[in-house]
Amino acid sequence: MKSILAILILSAAPVLAGATLSPRNSSPGDIGSESLVRVYATSQAFDFFRPWAKKPSVMHRGLGPVVENGQVLVTAELVANHTYVELEKSGTAEKTPATVVAVDYDSNLALLQPTDPEFLSSVPALRLDSGARVGDQAMILQLESNGRIAETLATISTITITRYPLDHLGLLTYRLSTPLENRDGSFTMPAVRKGRLLGLLMRYDTRTQTANLIPAPVIQHFLEDAKGKSDPGFPRAGVAFSPTRDPQFRRYIKLKKDGGVYVTHVSPGAAADRAGLRKGDIILALNDQPIDQDGNFEDPEFGKISFSHLISTRSHLGDTLTFKIQRDGIEKSLPVTLDADASPASVSASHIFDTQPRYFILGGLVFQELSRPYLQEWGARWKEEAPQRLVYLDAYQEELPPDTGKVVFLSQVLPSPDTLGFGNVSPGVVKSVNGVTIKSLDDIARAVATPVDGFHKITFEEDPGFIMLDAAAAESGRDRLMQEYGIPAAENLKSP
């Protein structure tokens, strides 16, 4: 509760500040460009088709605001899978290496610290501008190839909750309409208003000329986490709901009040589940804020907005929220504590950055764990191109039994004398190895220690049902296989 109060006070402040500031022309000085630092991030992603190898490195440039303590704020995308990050002061060519001190892929934010502590000591911090309204104007800042900063006027058209590109989590988003030109591949672009940071741009749609901004309240949450005020992260309650606008549906669930949403699913093990929320409950209010038929509450700053904003952005891990629900016609209150372990491990990870994908090679058979990045490796049309069973398991993982674990599948067969004839075995989900049920790659690693009658028997969910591998031959041929295919190690079982 303490941190919620803190946000409310902070968010009230800029409104006052904005009102007292005299209107200024939007010259670079006024927009706070002295607080901007050029960021050069070299990244190298892992290849999920060859999990032992990395893809070619790429360099992205961005423009990051100095926020507090001489630290620079960028999007997490800019530094995902980074190998080297460098900062360059605006106006001079002075450079210094930097380290990533905090990164959060839910909110798509990262904080950089120069290795030279004096590097940004003279640079003023850009403060956050939390009091935005629909219709407000701001400047989006980009880097020109000559190093100059280009400004583009933008107008806030919508303030809403959207799913952020790197994760499934819905967070507060400002949508701006702006005729942004593509300049020199800038990855992080700040939007500023009256010398304050309104947000960081994360997506721009050239067709509709709209930009999605990570707004100041989300940045605020991230920075507070980074300061160690609470466990870092954006909480999830683990509740899926449906609106109750349909009057026939309202009568059927005996919902007499005006508002309320119908709980359609509670993720097993998540915060709401442990607090006792159930499918079929009707959520009427959250911390005494009434929830309407669409799941919105009246936010003092932004007006009607989804109640997930109260949970994910306005609350921190460890906070307790009070859900007022109707169950079997009776109203009751349920305290839901948003613990750090509130979200159970997912069946298929939505993102894997900065760590090598896990894999296990047995006699030329390559096993991997299902993840969204693996599926995305199939290209822009991965939903059609990737193995359909895997796409299905990823898309509907919430419906799988709670004890599913990870989905382990045969991702490819490296042709060798041991795998002769297995070349056309399709990517199949592994059920068991040598009689041991497989719920992770670690299970496979354990199971291969005990072959049956000298053979490894691997069973699959689908056709052909099973294959068998000569255990001794797989063992003796391993080094040669690794050498021939240039694979440095037969396994990577390190957890991210």
Place this chain on the structure above:
Amino acid sequence: MFRLIGFTLCGFFSLAASAPARSPAPATAAKVANGLVRIQETSQAPNYRVPWSPGEVSGGVGAGFMIGENRIMTNAHVVSNARFLAVSKEGDPKPYPARVLFVAHDCDLALLTVDDPKFFQDAASLQFGGVPAIESTVSVYGYPIGGDRLSVTRGVVSRIDFQPYSHSGVDSHLTIQIDAAINPGNSGGPVLQDGLVVGVAFQGYSGNVAQNVGYMIPTPVVNRFLKDVEDGRYDKYVDLTLSYHPLHNPGMRRALKLPDGDSGVLVGDVYSGGVSEGLLKTGDVLLSIDGLPIASDGTIKMAEGTVEMAEVVERKFLGDSVDLEILRDGEPLKVKVDLSHSWPFTLQANAYDETPRYVVFGGLVFQPVDANFIREHRPNDLRLRYAFDQFISQGIYRDRSEIVTLSSVLADPVNAYAAPFTYQIVDTINGGKISRIDDVAAAFAKPSDYYVIQMLGLGRPIVLEREAVEAARDRIRQRYRLASEENLKK
């Protein structure tokens, strides 16, 4: 694998055959022309988007040939969904009404007859030959696009192999590939060698995929069809309904205790409801079929050469049996599989001469999902596409024999909030599981204050109040010109 494009029927009629410059024997060409038939089809295919509408009428032209006993052979796709068929002989301008005697959609063949006996007077029927040799020359007769008269093209036999038949989309049979130009309008026409019919032209690739690739149905398939209908009924193909896999891996061969050599295939999936269920199981090794040894790639040696082992079953009929020698857990075993019934779960096959089934309730239109439905609706819903595509391979048919979806919403106040549920799969209605479209009709026929329709997945149910549905009933029927609120017959 490129998708085969079945021929569209848009050939042109020609009055007389121009004698091909290098025909094998001019006398033969004249005789062939005597047995040739041009088929003018008027068809009406139902509209699966408006399942109560009788559908659009269209026309086409194909070829056929007389085979004696007042019968004309052609492709099934030439006469599918026919409302009226008119046939005319080569050189005789008069069209005669014809009717379908038998149609076999699984092998794209049909038999027609003409009731007017005058039609068959001084008509020559063509005789069937065997399987032509690779590289031998054949002539294709028909009325393809590109001119008005009978067309004859020549080519060589390029390949004899199992190929998918695009008419049903799910069946594969022996097929002969030739390099003669085969184009729309050739469909159903005879392919001749030395004056004997060695195949029926039926499909090719569209020009931007491959050139000089045409396919004909060879005589083993044709003869099987003719024998099948001898009892006055077409029984369809019967299949072992299992998947089998090559056994090349030496380690796996040792593990399965297979003798040295190069024989045997591994049984993968044995489909529930098929003839092999309970007789064979995953992990069995098939060693021989009707006494013919099975090689490790699944082929056998027959008189025609090396063919897929399935060819043995291909030539059998409903009620026949297959003798298998297998290895189970290292022990040899003899298994007799009775081909007692054909595979029941055929929703992935293109269907013809059927009326769409549907149920309308409160303006919600429910339909079973099959190949025709998918082709016309082209739903994007991931779960629905998965359920259709993987219906057999993921064993979804074991759980429900049909996939029923909310295919559209006839907008009305009673269903104002139902549109987002379109193309979701119906799981239960009032708690009762929906395994086929008939279950939907039965559930709505039971009186209840509320009808609670739960879709697969984690969403809320659709709820309809009985009173609201009844009040909207006539309004919806009139506004959307619903001829009938349900059709449960194919």
